[in-house]
Amino acid sequence: MIAESQVIKVLLVDDNAVVRDMLVDLVASFGYTPAPAASGPEALALFDRGNYDIVLTDLLMPGMGGWEVLEAIHQRNPRMPVIIITGSPVADDIRAAKRNVAVLKKPIDVTSLDNLIKQLVEQRQLV
Numbered sequence: 001m002i003a004e005s006q007v008i009k010v011l012l013v014d015d016n017a018v019v020r021d022m023l024v025d026l027v028a029s030f031g032y033t034p035a036p037a038a039s040g041p042e043a044l045a046l047f048d049r050g051n052y053d054i055v056l057t058d059l060l061m062p063g064m065g066g067w068e069v070l071e072a073i074h075q076r077n078p079r080m081p082v083i084i085i086t087g088s089p090v091a092d093d094i095r096a097a098k099r100n101v102a103v104l105k106k107p108i109d110v111t112s113l114d115n116l117i118k119q120l121v122e123q124r125q126l127v
Contacts, residue, residue, distance in 0.1 A: 040064025
């Protein structure tokens with residue numbers, strides 16, 4: 001169970017500034033601490049310098065997409081929960097079924113996102 005006093009730090013990755021800002025506001029409204037990144041490489045640099053509880057990334061981004069972000073994060077920390085946000089179908093992609101990975105379809109359901117963040121962070125703490 002997540003401690004009442006625990007501040008959950010969320011690394012947010014989206015190349016679209018409007019979407020990224022919306023996610024920052026949304027995650028902050030849940031009481032979490034957001035750290036935005038505009039690209040995969042920027043996110044990895046932040047990840048290497050920070051201490052995050054979960055990563056939330058867009059799937060389709062130029063250069064380094066969400067799957068590449070996921071792989072790079074899991075090379076650094078295989079237990080790190082990663083939520084992929086996408087409007088594209090990924091049902092047949094085996095990467096979506098990996099442990100500590102969840103896929104959330106756009107448009108984002110606010111309650112589902114909050115519950116998913118809590119669930120994945122709690123699961124990580126239990127292991």
